[in-house]
Amino acid sequence: MELDEARWLALEPEPGETLRVALARTLRDAIRDGALREGVRLPSSRALAEGLGVSRGVVSDAYGQLEAQGFLVTRARSAPQVASVPRREEARRQADVAAPAPRYDLTPTTPDVTLFPRGRWAAAAQHVVRRSSFAKLDYGDPLGEPALRTALADHLGRTRGVVAEPEQIVVVQGTAQGVDLVLRVLRRRGAHRVAVEDPSHTTQHERIRAYGLELVAQPVDERGMVVAGLEADAVLVTPAHQFPTGSVLSGERRRELLAWSHETGGLIVEDDYDAEFRYDRAPVRALQGVAPRQVVQLGTVSKTLAPALRLGWVVATPDLVDELRQAKRLVDDFSPALDQLTLAELLARGDYDRHVRRARSAYRARRDRLLDELARHLPETRVDGVAAGLHVLLRLPDGTSDVETADAALRARIAVPPLSAFRVRPSGEAGLVLGYGRLHEASVGAAVRALGRAIRPLF
């Protein structure tokens, strides 16, 4: 602890107190309160005496008293350190008694972070930190860095057929913040009902309800979300790869959905989930590209690079840009600029595209392997959905409870959620949503065998 840091330590003797008693009390209180934490090294007695304007003897005496009382530990020729002492205010919360870590973590929605291109990210980040103009370190545009928005407009146009000017893109902290901002704006506009696919990400259900909006559940079948009967101010949909069923919104359903929006004025919020990871054929074009005035597109690099980066975007409809910009400004001003510029640099260098191709081929191989092993060790099950993404939906035999099945897996230390966990309304369908982002290819066989042993007794 530099003396400089201890400037808040005011020496204010109480009536009748000597300076040394007052100083000992002040330090003891700071240690007991936890402001001076275990291991903190205090200033030398000479430095503190100077800083407080008292004689060195006053500090030495106070230190000696605190050492005798067990608050400080002193070694020869070095400044005293704060000892481990019971706190007056025991605020530390007990760490939850941790469940044993799963042997196999098959929870979905997580990519394989070991594929993250550390070297390329680090090189681009270095370039940005050392070379950016000083202005980039100052307060920035709530919409995001122009360089990234331009790079994204180009990239999304080329790869997803998105039609966007840089001026209508809002850089956000992942799809999470994208959804939150859109909901905030919808709420402000007087929206009451927001529809989701049933099943879908439950955190999105929570986000909708947190704004006091009514959650409308639309069923999903093998052609994606059912549009018939949709009554809502907006709908959150995953046309490229429905989570978690794995279906793709069919051409007919796409047309129905656009017609619904056209007729009712309802907003389509397209979570362009897993569009980068389609393995069997070309992914369908983003809905946004077909109807840029009716569709807000959300995207993220959480799956293609890493969730820890918290980088995503909202391609806004022209009439929503200003309100989204305002909402972003109020919730956190703007997203971290250096990270945005690093992603722009990665896009400009072609490193991002190269990485996505490499990751796609790794996941495709892993998925093929997984399907082989499932056919061998869990022949009673069926894999649904198109060849895409980072998970499969494993349908269980009729009459099986997926909750009980997932519990049985967990007892064997295999973490895999039941389809029921993603439901708004209960349904008879039983499935496991099996992610392979955390499952290395070499472990696929062993994991599926272990899963088979754990759950086949329930069929």
Add this chain to the structure above:
Amino acid sequence: MELDEARWLALEPEPGETLRVALARTLRDAIRDGALREGVRLPSSRALAEGLGVSRGVVSDAYGQLEAQGFLVTRARSAPQVASVPRREEARRQADVAAPAPRYDLTPTTPDVTLFPRGRWAAAAQHVVRRSSFAKLDYGDPLGEPALRTALADHLGRTRGVVAEPEQIVVVQGTAQGVDLVLRVLRRRGAHRVAVEDPSHTTQHERIRAYGLELVAQPVDERGMVVAGLEADAVLVTPAHQFPTGSVLSGERRRELLAWSHETGGLIVEDDYDAEFRYDRAPVRALQGVAPRQVVQLGTVSKTLAPALRLGWVVATPDLVDELRQAKRLVDDFSPALDQLTLAELLARGDYDRHVRRARSAYRARRDRLLDELARHLPETRVDGVAAGLHVLLRLPDGTSDVETADAALRARIAVPPLSAFRVRPSGEAGLVLGYGRLHEASVGAAVRALGRAIRPLF
């Protein structure tokens, strides 16, 4: 454009269309819509032909037609590039007709970003990107990275007398998000009225009103915010250095405020503004350290390092931790992990403390210089507030309008806001809030002379 990226380009001939006509139409639409943007290089005719499963002649013909129509530009032996063409949907918004950049930007609340320790930040960031465990790239804790929360608990204890366990710190995107999250939680708890200091940051007023909360304005005098008459569910206060008046909350007012909280159950939200930059004496201890169950402390590195990093923290009262964690999870899951770990590394290396000391001494010199020049060139004005922070409040002679004065300065291309701009309720007091974060020491003299020339005629 890699062929791979163009996978969304579906070739769907309409009745009677040949393949080459259909392809030319598809590409032309994508260019007109803006999905394929100016400068994008298309795949070679051979590659695209292979990808679409058509003969190479079909692609060559379509490319030739589009070139003749001005949609593509082709140079010998290279793939065609999209030309500059008028868009079907001219969504580009005209850039605002920019006002000429000010010669002197004296707006407050911005630090001198040229002091940012690029080399040290870059070194710490490299270490983090290359050495962190893979788990750090995955989804993280909504509260923030444990390494940063521990480093902050130590740092805030040592330097500000804050009493906090790492488990009660929430890492956020600057004070902006800290305030937003606290307001979100208060609203959810049924709060109706939130008080601010008058004058204060107007963006905070907007944040409060955006949640439908009533804004209560408490006057500020030379002893800080007036506590008498305070009726609110929470109060946002800047005890270390009131913005923008520059006063410090007096010992008596601190006791009154804590008593108010104790009696009414009202929450004190302490924006620990400018506490790092006190020049004349020791800064007062953070209020949080005196009453950790009544005070939420907000802090940020926006002033000490750079706003672009978007790194701040909320030290929560024990009863608010879980709700703040939940709110953070819903708004954006968690803050970018690599940035958090880089800051933790900077704190652990002592680089952060060294930088703050260096910056403090630079700002102190600049402030001294500024006061000298103001006394010389604007003798009719008076500087209020303690020696701290990155701005001074310049009181204008009685009867002067600060709005007109600021307008006169702006006509001379000097940007400096009037005190009135920070008011909730109008007041007769006239002042300019003069920031020196963007003003280099060498320019102080010239800037103050220019300001004097521009505004003295109004006195």
